[in-house]
Amino acid sequence: MFNIGDFARLGRVSVRMLRHYDSIGLLRPAAVDPHTGYRYYRADQLRRLNRVIALKELGLTLEQVRAIVDDAVDVAELRGMLRLRRSQLEAQLAADTARLAAVEARLRTIESEGQMNTQDVVLKEIAPVRVAELTAVADSYQSTDIGPVIQPLYPELFRRLAAAGVTPTGPGIAWYEPAGTDGGEAVVVHAGVQVTADPSTAGDFAVVDLPGVRAAATIVHQGPMDDVEQSMQVLARWIEENGYRTDGFAREVYLDYCADEPEKGITELQLAVRRS
Numbered sequence: 001m002f003n004i005g006d007f008a009r010l011g012r013v014s015v016r017m018l019r020h021y022d023s024i025g026l027l028r029p030a031a032v033d034p035h036t037g038y039r040y041y042r043a044d045q046l047r048r049l050n051r052v053i054a055l056k057e058l059g060l061t062l063e064q065v066r067a068i069v070d071d072a073v074d075v076a077e078l079r080g081m082l083r084l085r086r087s088q089l090e091a092q093l094a095a096d097t098a099r100l101a102a103v104e105a106r107l108r109t110i111e112s113e114g115q116m117n118t119q120d121v122v123l124k125e126i127a128p129v130r131v132a133e134l135t136a137v138a139d140s141y142q143s144t145d146i147g148p149v150i151q152p153l154y155p156e157l158f159r160r161l162a163a164a165g166v167t168p169t170g171p172g173i174a175w176y177e178p179a180g181t182d183g184g185e186a187v188v189v190h191a192g193v194q195v196t197a198d199p200s201t202a203g204d205f206a207v208v209d210l211p212g213v214r215a216a217a218t219i220v221h222q223g224p225m226d227d228v229e230q231s232m233q234v235l236a237r238w239i240e241e242n243g244y245r246t247d248g249f250a251r252e253v254y255l256d257y258c259a260d261e262p263e264k265g266i267t268e269l270q271l272a273v274r275r276s
Helices: 004-011 015-023 045-057 062-070 075-111 143-150 153-164 225-241
Strands: 039-041 122-126 129-138 172-178 187-194 206-210 213-222 251-256 266-272
Touching: 004 015, 004 039, 004 045, 015 039, 045 062, 045 075, 075 143, 129 143, 129 153, 143 153, 143 187, 143 225, 153 187, 213 225, 213 251, 225 266
Parallel strands: none
Antiparallel strands: 122 213, 129 187, 129 206, 172 187, 172 251, 213 266, 251 266
16 A cells, blocks of 8 residues: 555645545545554555546536545546536637637737828729628627638638639628627628629529629728727728718728738728718
């Protein structure tokens, strides 16, 4: 048998933790010296310790852990529980990473407020264009909600176009509209690319004519779309200063889309405007 210190090192836990587990009846020592009070453990008790630690990492309370290990949960069940928890943690990590990126982007927007230049805004007419598209719904127009929805649409769209023998004739164009009339924040995300295909030849994608815009305030955004708020706010200032109104939904024309190096991307933002 092993004394408590040796057993703690073998199990990669602290002595204090083992003493606590003993006090609550979760992992009793195999023997206790009646004269010294020293605790001793057997090697096969590491199996129970492993299960206790694994279940604790799942977020269970020690009382819940004891109930499970006392019911002798088998390896397959434990593996399934751990895989589920791993998936949950991965999803949480992805969400936290996205939130951190959004915070950093907003900080960059704040830091650049004094450097925004409305002279880069151009008012122009946008011609109609035919596009092949796929659509999906995002919870809101926030970048953190739009990004995960639109990003997988383009690879899938290009895959379907290639399968149908349709060749894009121009850049990708994304646009947005409310998902319903109930006043909610959900938006329909349109991921499109210019084509000359006949609508009747479309298969598992749609071919639509995107209408022209009589007057659009436009600006060329350089860099990742995570930082698009900076350019959007330049447009907002220009629109207000020049007496226009807009619904706030920008058309995005990906003049130079760099999936692997988003910081090199070039996107024209187009906001339809009208006089106040």
